[in-house]
Amino acid sequence: MKKNNKGFVLVETLVVSVAIAAIFSVIYTNIVPVLGEYEKVEPYDDLDTKYIAHWMRMLVIKQGNNKLSVELGKLSPNSNNYFEIKKNKKETTEEKRFQEITNKCNQYFTNSYTCINFFKQFNITKFYIVPYNISGLTGNAGFKKQVKDDFGDYPGLQGYVDSLPKYNKGSKATNYYRIIVEVERNNDLKNSEDNYTTYATVEVNERVKNYINR
Amino acid sequence: MLKTILIDNKGMSVVEVIITFTLVATISLSLLNVVMTYKDREETESYKQEIISYKNTITKLIQDDATKYIIKSIEKVSETKGKLCKQYEGTHPSVENTLNVLSYKISFVLTDEVRILTIDRLNNVITYSETGKDNTREEVDHPLPNLGTSSKERVGKYECVKIPSLRISDMSIKEENGFFKVDINFYHNKVKLENRYGIHIIAPINFT
Numbered sequence: 052m053k054k055n056n057k058g059f060v061l062v063e064t065l066v067v068s069v070a071i072a073a074i075f076s077v078i079y080t081n082i083v084p085v086l087g088e089y090e091k092v093e094p095y096d097d098l099d100t101k102y103i104a105h106w107m108r109m110l111v112i113k114q115g116n117n118k119l120s121v122e123l124g125k126l127s128p129n130s131n132n133y134f135e136i137k138k139n140k141k142e143t144t145e146e147k148r149f150q151e152i153t154n155k156c157n158q159y160f161t162n163s164y165t166c167i168n169f170f171k172q173f174n175i176t177k178f179y180i181v182p183y184n185i186s187g188l189t190g191n192a193g194f195k196k197q198v199k200d201d202f203g204d205y206p207g208l209q210g211y212v213d214s215l216p217k218y219n220k221g222s223k224a225t226n227y228y229r230i231i232v233e234v235e236r237n238n239d240l241k242n243s244e245d246n247y248t249t250y251a252t253v254e255v256n257e258r259v260k261n262y263i264n265r
Numbered sequence: 266m267l268k269t270i271l272i273d274n275k276g277m278s279v280v281e282v283i284i285t286f287t288l289v290a291t292i293s294l295s296l297l298n299v300v301m302t303y304k305d306r307e308e309t310e311s312y313k314q315e316i317i318s319y320k321n322t323i324t325k326l327i328q329d330d331a332t333k334y335i336i337k338s339i340e341k342v343s344e345t346k347g348k349l350c351k352q353y354e355g356t357h358p359s360v361e362n363t364l365n366v367l368s369y370k371i372s373f374v375l376t377d378e379v380r381i382l383t384i385d386r387l388n389n390v391i392t393y394s395e396t397g398k399d400n401t402r403e404e405v406d407h408p409l410p411n412l413g414t415s416s417k418e419r420v421g422k423y424e425c426v427k428i429p430s431l432r433i434s435d436m437s438i439k440e441e442n443g444f445f446k447v448d449i450n451f452y453h454n455k456v457k458l459e460n461r462y463g464i465h466i467i468a469p470i471n472f473t
Contacts, residue, residue: 098321099465102328106469109332113473165443165472172444172467237460247461 095211100251103173104232108253110160110169111180111230112263119159126182126228134180138170176248177208177233183254185215185229208233211250227256309456315410316431316451320464323407326393327382327447331468334375339440339470342370347387350425369438373445384449386433391449409433415454430454445470 059067094100111119125132136155142148149167156166169175206213212231231252277285345368368385381404383392389409394402413430420428434452450463 097461098324102324102332103467105332109472165469168442168444169469172442172469236465 091206091210092214094247094249095214096251097249099236100232100234100249101253103175103234104230104251104253106173107169107175107178107232108230108255108259109263110166111255112260114161114165116159116161122159123180123226123228126180128182128184128227130182132182136170136178138176140176173232174235175232176235177231179231180255181229181231183227183229183256184217185212207248208250215252227254229254312412312431312453312456313458313462315412316453316458316462319407319410320462323391323393323464324466326395326407327380327466328468330375330378330380331445331466334378335473336445336468336470337374337376339371339373339438339445341438342372342381344369348423349387349420350423350428351387352426352428369436371438382438382447384433384436384438386436389429389432409451412453413455418454440470443470444468 115123119134122134126134136152138152139148139150142150149170152170153163153167156163156170160166170178208231211233229252232250234249234251235246236249237246368383368387370381370383372379372381379394379402381392381394383390383404385392391407391409392404393407394404409429409431411429411431415428415430416426418425418428431451431453434450436449438447440446445466445468447464447466449465450460451458
């Protein structure tokens with residue numbers, strides 16, 4: 052009786068199955084997070100929000116008063132200082148939500164009405180002026196800690212700040228800082244509760260100031 | 266004389282072939298659903314990409330002028346009302362009291378420049394005057410991307426025939442609290458387009 056040598060033994064079959072399953076699991080675990088990452092970064096630096104950040108930059112350069120200049124002077128490279136104006140979303144009335152915005156516009160801008168109007172019309176919920184090189188602020192440094200503690204809505208602004216690249220150029224220059232805005236947008240005109248938030252950043256330096264003030 | 270019968274052990278039996286084909290067919294059908302889902306998603310995403318590209322082009326055209334110059338004033342040049350589609354089918358209300366706004370023509374005065382913006386909903390075109398060669402002003406058409414045509418579709422009270430799948434669903438241009446605002450929302454019969462895929466331009470007037 053001839054011995055039949057065709058086919059595979061059980062061990063060979065198991066080894067091949069495990070190898071193929073391992074390859075597929077590696078492919079799957081590498082592709083699925085990419086989809087999630089894309090959805091996370093979709094609201095970052097879209098064109099509309101970039102222009103809003105640019106308009107706020109123009110407001111700071113054209114209508115910022117001496118007090119604001121003093122605050123901006125504290126934003127030395129790698130410092131823990133930052134300047135912020137926030138809308139208090141937790142308050143119930145519109146007046147209280149805009150309280151901080153109204154106070155700081157009165158304090159730091161020559162035309163407070165224009166400043167308040169910018170925040171209202173552009174729907175800006177958070178506005179920050181920070182040192183140019185954010186990545187230079189590590190650990191519990193002021194701005195990053197503030198963002199981390201901020202309403203706990205990760206990824207939110209913290210996710211955006213973490214995603215920003217290292218801005219090394221100009222990191223040691225003075226009068227070189229960065230504006231970050233958070234804007235609340237309506238996703239669907241019919242359903243005003245369906246909102247989404249976008250973020251953008253622009254830099255401020257002497258070249259930009261000269262162009263805006265030409 | 267003994268006949269030696271060779272036993273040929275090559276090949277597959279019919280049963281083995283049938284079982285193999287059945288297994289392969291089952292696996293293929295189960296994967297087909299996944300493949301078709303991703304194919305539909307790829308088509309949707311490519312449509313959205315084209316719409317975003319168009320939106321960014323128009324936004325940049327207008328915002329660049331608004332940031333480069335100062336918007337001094339806005340003036341409505343004309344507003345045309347009419348029916349929403351060029352070709353109809355069947356009966357439609359004989360008395361049409363409310364005609365939809367089909368186009369806006371706006372001029373806005375910038376320092377040393379005037380720009381004309383026309384939004385034509387019927388022809389799916391946004392026209393914007395740009396500085397051409399020799400510094401003359403020319404009106405440049407920016408038609409909406411062609412993302413298919415619907416052979417028959419109900420739009421409002423009309424049964425429209427051969428209507429573009431991507432079209433302007435609503436539009437508004439206004440001056441509000443010292444700001445110039447343009448809002449144009451798009452509609453596609455197969456892809457749900459949220460507000461973020463529309464054109465939403467906002468720029469201050471007389472900001473110095």
